[in-house]
Amino acid sequence: MHISPDERPVDDSTPLATLPVRALLRRPPVTVPPDLPIQATARIMREHRISSVLVARDGALVGLVTDRDLRNRVLAEGLDPARPVIEVATTALQTVDIGDHAFDALLLMARLNIHHVPVMDGRTVVGIISSTDLQQQQSNSAVNLAGAIYRQESVEELVATASRIGQLQRQLAAASTSAHAMGRIVSAMTDALTSRLLQLAEAQYGPPPVPYAWVAAGSQGRNEQTAKSDQDNCLVLDDRYDPAAHGAYFEALARFVCDGLNACGYVYCPGEMMAVTDTWRQPLARWRDYFRTWIERPEPKALMLTCVFFDQRFVHGERALLDTLRAEVLQRTPGQRIFLAHMVGNALTHQPPLGWLGGISTIRHGEHEGTVDLKHTGIVPIIDLARIYALAGGIPAVSTRERLQAAASSGEISAERTRDLIDALEFLSGLRIQHQARLMANGQAADNYLRLDELSELERRHLKDAFGVVKDLQSVLEKRYLAGRF
Incomplete structure (x- = not known):
């Protein structure tokens, strides 16, 4: 078995020249019959929150009606809204095939000065794309999306921005991005959300009293996240950490970030392996003790924790804290045959x-x-x-x-x-x-x-x-x- 994946990461990176039209389809097409009254058509568009609707007869596409048509051909002309919608529909339609590239659709729209194009799969209409969809695709690129994340000023704004990550992943999948590259891109978005939440937390609670390293574990730590991911994270604190003096600060910081990530769609870890849990918010010396115990007494729980927390990667704060810990662990594990067994x-x-x-x-x-x-x-x-x-x-x-x-x-x-x-x-x-x-x-x-x-x-x-x-x-x-x- 030898499959040679394309390892090129895709974001703007997923250029329109290679992105297939199918990647832009967000919902099944909404269609209306030709004899439906204009007013009823407008109500359907309002209910579905869409700016255009397809007109079909016996499954065959015969027309397209947009918000602009309702404004220019109905309201501006004083046309009776009880008239059949086909009378104001565009019937000389330009379409694209589901396998065409998004760039071809963009050129078609520019050449004809149109803003909506039906998408066909053979003779079957499967959806519609708009100029807004193409613009949104560009804004959903990994680079632009990460930049947008760092510009948000509240958790609520981050939640709205994070909702675009799912669309990014669907576009990457449709563009046949390698799983390795996609994992890195999706994990990078989680890193950006985490870092921005930490910045907002520090703005709210003040600068940290001692240095810390916010650490991703599990699939995020391995840069292998996909759509279905919960949180795995921890805090490695400087050994000058004093629970009495500093505990409340770091508990609040961890709560702010973990709650924020949950709101953004990264659900709480069922096993509570998160920085908001006291056990996983500890100074470097305690983390040394954890790994030493897990290696020397490899009980089932210790093995499970090793699987999660050995897959650690620095996200924010003081990188040297994690680097020190990992270097010491990696010096200890080779040759530990009982532990490895x-x-x-x-x-x-x-x-x-x-x-x-x-x-x-x-x-x-x-x-x-x-x-x-x-x-x-x-x-x-x-x-x-x-x-x-x-x-x-x-x-x-x-x-x-x-x-x-x-x-x-x-x-x-x-x-x-x-x-x-x-x-x-x-x-x-x-x-x-x-x-x-x-x-x-x-x-x-x-x-x-x-x-x-x-x-x-x-x-x-x-x-x-x-x-x-x-x-x-x-x-x-x-x-x-x-x-x-x-």
């Missing part, structure tokens, strides 16, 4: 869904019956493997891809197997992103549960190959660390 055993609890005969097994019971959990049985096992390689090799990289690449250089895994794992990760993550994009386009919540009938036969074979790569590498680590059960 427990980490391998923990990782093996997430197995790819392959049956005895090599076929893909779907979930048999419950809400997600008949699906495959792409996250916990595909992506998480690769993340776990890369984390173990990093712990065993003292590798400072945090992202899964970079850990795998560094592991190949250090000899923890062969270059060929590294390529296989990276390809498997990209393929599985890409399936997950496209699946989530389809759900969001239909107004549904993003999840990780894929039905095999969503895939082509070729994609199913690739999925089986990807699961096989993961299972083989799990077996290698099992033999290396668990033979004889230490």
